[in-house]
Amino acid sequence: MLFNFKVAVFDLDFTLWNCQELYEQTQSILANLSSKGIRLYVASFHLDAERQCESLGINKYFSSILYGRDVPKSQMIRRVMDDAKVSPSDVVFFDDSFDNVLEVQSKHQIRAIQVDRTNGITWIDILRSNRPISTQPGQKKLFHFMY
Numbered sequence: 001m002l003f004n005f006k007v008a009v010f011d012l013d014f015t016l017w018n019c020q021e022l023y024e025q026t027q028s029i030l031a032n033l034s035s036k037g038i039r040l041y042v043a044s045f046h047l048d049a050e051r052q053c054e055s056l057g058i059n060k061y062f063s064s065i066l067y068g069r070d071v072p073k074s075q076m077i078r079r080v081m082d083d084a085k086v087s088p089s090d091v092v093f094f095d096d097s098f099d100n101v102l103e104v105q106s107k108h109q110i111r112a113i114q115v116d117r118t119n120g121i122t123w124i125d126i127l128r129s130n131r132p133i134s135t136q137p138g139q140k141k142l143f144h145f146m147y
């Protein structure tokens with residue numbers, strides 16, 4: 001599969017794991033994306049995120065794990081974009097919280113996808129995120145009609 005993003009940012013709780021174990025497709029998604037050279041990040045409000053990723057055995061996939069209780073996700077993603085030196089159109093973001101998805105989408109023109117916390121992250125979410133964003137400036141086509 002070809003991916004049209006360079007960076008993927010994941011919420012941790014109820015996106016990658018259900019607070020007991022990893023979701024069914026988490027491991028294969030992280031392994032596959034990182035093997036394609038896509039840079040992966042965690043952006044979490046969970047202050048124990050780093051230790052948690054380590055005990056789940058997934059910290060090896062991430063370029064960085066960002067966390068902070070009072071830090072908006074959009075601010076974490078700003079830091080990710082600076083770190084990875086990419087533009088917003090290169091980034092996708094996944095979170096089970098609609099508020100976070102909305103907050104990020106309102107600050108950055110990136111693809112932000114809400115994950116269903118029953119199944120966590122799935123390949124369907126990855127496919128949905130792989131569509132180009134429709135609101136890129138300068139991409140609008142002008143149609144001329146002559147009657």
Ligand SMILES: [Mg+2]
Pocket residue numbers: 011012013014015095096097
């Ligand atoms: Mg969450």
